[in-house]
Amino acid sequence: MIKKYPIERSEAEWRKQLSEEQYRVLREKGTEAPHSGKYNMHFQEGAYCCAACDAKLFESGQKFESNCGWPSFDEALDGAIEYVQDRSFGMIRTEILCANCGSHLGHVFDDGPTDTGQRYCVNSASIEFESKPKS
DSSP, rough: OOOOSSSSHHHHHHHHHHHHHHHHHTTTOOOOOOOTTTTTTOOOOOEEEEEETTTTEEGGGGEOOOOOSSSSEEOOOOOOOOEEOOOOOGOEEEEEETTTTOEEEEEEEOSSEEEETOEEEOGGGGGGEEOOOOO
């Protein structure tokens, strides 16, 4: 049985909407090269949203420098992420998907340095940044 998401599009519609790299990461479960993503060393105030459907996933206060080569967060917004066991490449990991559209974001690991103990390792291609409005 295929899971239904609030936002659903055909693969042709996703291809039309997303860049080639975004499609490869978000829809084909790809991974960008380490230290190559635009949000790896990005630390402005705001929110990080799904690049496929604009659902808010992480707040900037949840981001930290992990030195792993990908944007890392210690916590996701409530209900924003779906967790799926991933047994690819001979490993057992937890894949993270956007709960709104089912797009692949990356993986979460239990080796984070903050109080949560979590490290959400996210591809820059899977997110977009929304700056916090100046008051």
